[in-house]
Amino acid sequence: MTLKNTPERWGAVSQAFHWLVVLLILAVATVGLVMDELPRTPKYFWVYTAHKSLGITVLALMLLRLAWRLYAGAAPPLPGTPRWQRAVASATHWALYVLALAMPLSGWLYDSASGLRPFRWFGLFTMPKLTGPNEWLADRARDAHELLFLLLVALVVLHAAAALWHHLIVRDETLARMLPRRRTRTPEPEDPDHDA
Numbered sequence: 569m570t571l572k573n574t575p576e577r578w579g580a581v582s583q584a585f586h587w588l589v590v591l592l593i594l595a596v597a598t599v600g601l602v603m604d605e606l607p608r609t610p611k612y613f614w615v616y617t618a619h620k621s622l623g624i625t626v627l628a629l630m631l632l633r634l635a636w637r638l639y640a641g642a643a644p645p646l647p648g649t650p651r652w653q654r655a656v657a658s659a660t661h662w663a664l665y666v667l668a669l670a671m672p673l674s675g676w677l678y679d680s681a682s683g684l685r686p687f688r689w690f691g692l693f694t695m696p697k698l699t700g701p702n703e704w705l706a707d708r709a710r711d712a713h714e715l716l717f718l719l720l721v722a723l724v725v726l727h728a729a730a731a732l733w734h735h736l737i738v739r740d741e742t743l744a745r746m747l748p749r750r751r752t753r754t755p756e757p758e759d760p761d762h763d764a
Contacts, residue, residue, distance in 0.1 A: 571640075572640045572641075573640045573641055573642060573643045574643065575643065575644055576643070576745070577643055577741075577744075577745035577746075577749075578642075578643045578745055578746050579640060580748075581636055581640065582633075582636065582637070582640065582643075582746075583746055583747070583748060585629060585632065585633040585636060586633075586746060588629060589626060589629050589630060589633065589668065592622055592625060592626050592629065593626060593668065593720075593724075595622055596619060596622040596623050596626060597717070597721075599615060599618060599619040599622065600619050600717070602615075603615050603616055603619060617687050617688070617691075618690075620675065620676075620679060620687050620689075620695075621687070621689045621690045623671070623672035623675045623676070624672060624676065624689055624695060625689075626668060626671070626672050627669060627672035627673065627676070630665065630668045630669050630672075631669070633665075634665060634669075642661075643745055645657060646740055646741060646742060657730070660723060660726065660727055660730075663723055664720075664723055664724070664727060667716055667719055667720040667723060668720065670712075670716050671713065671716045671717060671720055674709050674712040674713040674716055675709075675713050676695070676698055677698050677699065677705070677709040678706055678709035678710045678713055680697040680698040680699045680700075681698075681699050681700075681701060681702045681703075681705040681706035681709055682701070682706045683700075683701030683706075731743045731746075
């Protein structure tokens, strides 16, 4: 498999970015949904910091992923794909990029404007504040964070449903192009003396 994207499929780097970001977004969303139910114990603050650290990781990976896409290009739609499907797919991909960048940024802004002490990214280094304490800005950033989450969930469901539709109904290579190729085993040559 090549590192760069080709006209036939997404390369190894794009695939790695795609699936790693998917896993991290699932993790950060799960933590975000359950942390409000936790009692305010030291464990809560550890979980809250993990949520923020995962979010910053998603932001960094999305910036790298966007840079890679601008460098390596994108695998074009399969031949014969209707123009309207190409337009919807392109708009959906770019909307997912924007939301996956805006979500962690809005969370970081909310954290900064809330006046909380700076958090340490996975305990390794302190994240800078984007702004000073500002209650109005913190409220707007929190509302934006929640709305962006709902939009991201809706688009991810649409994206996954379209991929499954292509895979199970249309039976084309749309989804398979984003999956690692399975190595095909070459049959061993028959031994001419085996039957003798």
